[in-house]
Amino acid sequence: MTGERNTGTAGTLPPPRLTPGAVVGVAATSAWAAGRFPVRTRRAVAALERELGCTVRLAPEGRYAGSIAGTGRERARALIELFADPEVEAVFTTIGGNNANDLLEHLDPLAGLPPKILVGYSDNTALLLGYQALTGATVFYGPALLPQFGEWPEPFPETTSHLRATLTAGSGGVWPLPDWWTQPCGDWASADQEVRPRHSGGPRVLRPGRGEGVLFGGNVPTLGVLAGTRWLRPPDGPTVLCLEGTAAGASVPAFQQSLTQLRHLGIAGRATAVLVGRTPGGPHAPERDEAFHRILLDAFPGDVPIVTDLPFGHTDPVLTVPLGAVASVGAERDRAPVVRVLEAPVL
Structure with a gap:
């Protein structure tokens, strides 16, 4: 492990759970x-x-x-x-x-x-x-x-x-993390009924470590749209930051621009762990992955664990991420990461 980020923190109010026949x-x-x-x-x-x-x-x-x-x-x-x-x-x-x-x-x-x-x-x-x-x-x-x-x-x-x-x-x-993924469907008007090819591969630990905080984030370009408005209220304390982008938003220059804005907003500085959804566009060339990983490593302090290629956002299958709940992240080299939601997301 390179470090540990820890906190005693409070999340948001869970809504009532979904009941049978609702x-x-x-x-x-x-x-x-x-x-x-x-x-x-x-x-x-x-x-x-x-x-x-x-x-x-x-x-x-x-x-x-x-x-x-x-x-x-x-x-x-x-x-x-x-x-x-x-x-x-x-x-x-x-x-x-x-x-x-x-x-x-x-x-x-x-x-x-x-x-x-x-x-x-x-x-x-x-x-x-x-x-x-x-x-x-x-x-x-x-x-x-x-x-x-x-x-x-x-x-x-x-x-x-x-x-x-x-x-x-x-x-x-603990989040279940599939060891395969597929690209979102293309044009539904012409290819609505097709079985999409599956690719092997699960999440990747880019930087090991441990962290705990409130889950917060989403689509990075859209976070930028909310900047300076009353509708963007990030956690005051330690944050497990969840980020993902569309194919355009996940390009290296665009994603770096978004990371810079998160730093200017003070959100990146509260991150105790960073979780990145699998970036769309299909299997990438090694040089693209290297550049994408470089900007992530440079954007956050060296004791903040970073996990990429997680199943949320513009990929399939997808998890249901309770933004506002408290979670912990454990990430070790050559082992599957462990993301654990520490409280019930619904009442």
Whole structure:
């Protein structure tokens, strides 16, 4: 080990757990997709109901400026209606996009409602962290309706089993880390029903060490969009920083730019451990990996453990990461890392 980062720290407020037979709402928070891919949407709704034993309530999806699922006000209204509905116990997103931050200025009513489970990733980093800033609730960086539950012929069991354990059983404990991965699907309009090739390989310990803190982070370009706003409230103390990017956002220059901004915001300086989701784009050339690892090593002090190629973000299968919960990280050379959530993510 190169060092140890430790803390006694408090996380956010866990929302109530998902119960059998519950109603789960799904909202289009950014891109217009359910209407564009109706076959995949029907398959995804059926899979979500089957995997969680729930009834899905799909919020109305508008369309604005071609590819956006309605104006920010319209999308926020649909989301608020799901949170205000006493039958709805959890809210998922249909997909990411580029415009989830449009909702934030319209979401103040959520602060007066009981906290609920909110699940999403990618551009929905803005929604998750904005909701967390308003309510103080734990949020869940995890699967979305169309990308994960619309998988053909069915969702990956590694994705759904961890989601169930997190949201229904309230399991913290050690993250299960698959030893294989696959790239997200391409154009659903032309290749919706295809079996994707699997690649062998699990997480990689870039720098060994131990750390403990509050899980925080998400999609790195979207974190930058929130900079300087009231919707970005990182933990005050030690932080287990979770970072991932799209193919463009995970390029070496773009990712370095994002790391620099996190340092300027004071977030990188509170990191006790850094967890990096597998970067998309397929198997990379050794020189690209070397450059990517170099910028990570240079961005954080030498006693901060760094683990890359973790199963969250723009990869499959994906974990459900409870942002706001306290976790510990143990990383040793030539051994699988151990990420342990130290408290129940739901009540």
